[in-house]
Amino acid sequence: MIIREQAQHFIMIEQHEHARLSGEIASRLLPELFIRDTYKKDVLYAIYEHDRAWIRVDEVPIWNDKEKKPYYFVNYPYPVKLRMYQTGIEEVEEHNSYAAYLVSRHFTHFPDIQNGTDEFSISFCEEEEHRQQRLRQQAAPQEAEVVDQHYRLLQFCDDLSLYVCMNEPGVSKQDEHPWFKNGLSQVSAADTDEPSIQAKWLDSQTVQVMPSPFATPFQAQLSYKKVSKEWIDEKGLNDAYTQTPETKQTLHFK
Numbered sequence: 507m508i509i510r511e512q513a514q515h516f517i518m519i520e521q522h523e524h525a526r527l528s529g530e531i532a533s534r535l536l537p538e539l540f541i542r543d544t545y546k547k548d549v550l551y552a553i554y555e556h557d558r559a560w561i562r563v564d565e566v567p568i569w570n571d572k573e574k575k576p577y578y579f580v581n582y583p584y585p586v587k588l589r590m591y592q593t594g595i596e597e598v599e600e601h602n603s604y605a606a607y608l609v610s611r612h613f614t615h616f617p618d619i620q621n622g623t624d625e626f627s628i629s630f631c632e633e634e635e636h637r638q639q640r641l642r643q644q645a646a647p648q649e650a651e652v653v654d655q656h657y658r659l660l661q662f663c664d665d666l667s668l669y670v671c672m673n674e675p676g677v678s679k680q681d682e683h684p685w686f687k688n689g690l691s692q693v694s695a696a697d698t699d700e701p702s703i704q705a706k707w708l709d710s711q712t713v714q715v716m717p718s719p720f721a722t723p724f725q726a727q728l729s730y731k732k733v734s735k736e737w738i739d740e741k742g743l744n745d746a747y748t749q750t751p752e753t754k755q756t757l758h759f760k
Contacts, residue, residue, distance in 0.1 A: 507564050508671045509578040516738075518567065518747065519671045519730045521560030521579060528667040529554030530726045531759070532659060535719050539659060539693055541652050545604060548645075549656045552598070552605035553663050556612060559594025569743045576743060588619070588630045595637070603645035608660050610634045610641070661691040662703070666715065669705050670728065670757060676710035693719045712758040723760040730755060 508524055510517040532553040540546045560579070570577045577583070591613050599606035614620060614634045619627050646653050669690065672683045689702025705715050729752045737746035 507560070507567055507576060507578050507582075508668070509576055510672065510674065511575060512732075514736070515732045515734055516576060517730055518576065518733055519728070520564040521557040522564065523729050524667050524671050525554060525557035525664075527670065527726060527728050527757075528556070528660075528663040531666050532663045534721060534724045534759070535659065535663075535693070536721050539655070539719060541655055545647060545652070545656065548602055548604040549608065549659060551602045552608040552612075552656075553660050555594075555598050555601075555605065556609045556660060556664065557594070558597055559590040559592075563590060567743055567747055569738075584624075585626045588626050592630070592633070595634070599637075599641070603641050607638055607641035607646055608657055610638050611657055612660055612664070614638070655694060658691065658693060662693045662719070665690040666705060666713075670713060673707065675755070676707045679706050690715075708760075711756055712760065714760050718760065720759065723758065726757045726759065728755040728757060729753070 507521060508519040510519075529550060532550055537543070537546075540549060563582075567576045569575075570581065573581070579587075595606055595610050595613070598609050614631050619630060622628065622631075642653070647656075665686075669683075669686050672685070674681075686705065689704045692703060703715060703717065703719070705713055708714050731747060731750045731752055733743075733746050733750045737750070740746075741749070
C-alpha cells in the first residue's frame with residue numbers, strides 16, 4: 507500500500523494500481539527506447555505486473571500501532587514482504603520468463619535488500635540471483651545492453667508512478683517527497699552523464715516530464731481511497747477501508 511497522510515484522512519493507493527499506472531506510462535514511451543519490438547510485450551508485462559505480490563496483502567491493510575497509521579510498502583514487516591516479493595516473481599514467471607527476470611532484478615537492487623546483512627536479505631538475494639541466471643539463459647536477449655535498457659525502463663516507469671502516488675497533486679517542487687528531489691531514474695544509457703529526468707506538477711492534474719521520453723502527451727487515471735481517520739477509529743482499519751468508495755484521479759502527462 508502507498509499512503510499519503512492528510513489532516514483528516516489517509517490517501518491509500520494499492521501497489522498493483524501503482525504498477526498499472528507504471529504500465530500505462532511504459533506503453534506511451536518512445537518506441538526506440540525499447541531498442542527492438544521483439545521484447546516490448548515482455549517488458550510491458552514486467553512493468554504492469556511488477557507489484558502483483560501486494561494484491562492479496564493490500565486487500566487487508568494492517569494497522570501500525572507504533573506509528574498510528576496503516577503499514578505501507580516501506581515499513582511493512584520485512585520478512586513477510588520478502589516472501590511476498592518472491593511469490594509475486596513466481597506468479598510473473600508462470601506467464602512470462604523474461605518479465606520475471608526483470609522483476610526479480612528490480613527487487614534485488616532495492617538498497618535495503620541489496621545491502622542487507624540479515625538472514626532474510628541474504629537468502630532472498632541468493633535465491634533470486636540463481637533465478638536470474640536461469641531465466642537470463644532461457645529467455646533474455648543475448649545483448650547485455652538490451653537487457654540493461656529494459657531494466658532501466660522498469661525503474662523509470664516505477665519512479666514516475668511513485669512520484670505521482672507519493673506527492674499531493676499540484677505540490678510545489680520544494681514540497682515534493684524527498685525521494686524525488688534529485689529527479690527520476692534515467693531511461694537510456696546515453697543519458698547517464700546528462701542531468702536527471704525531472705518531473706513536476708504544473709497543476710492538480712498535469713505532470714510535466716523533462717526531457718520528455720513520451721511519443722505524445724497522454725491522459726491516464728489512478729484509483730485510490732480517501733479513508734477517514736474518524737471512520738478508522740470507529741470501525742477499525744479493515745472495515746473503514748473496505749467501505750470507502752474508490753476515487754478516480756485524472757492525470758495528464760506531457
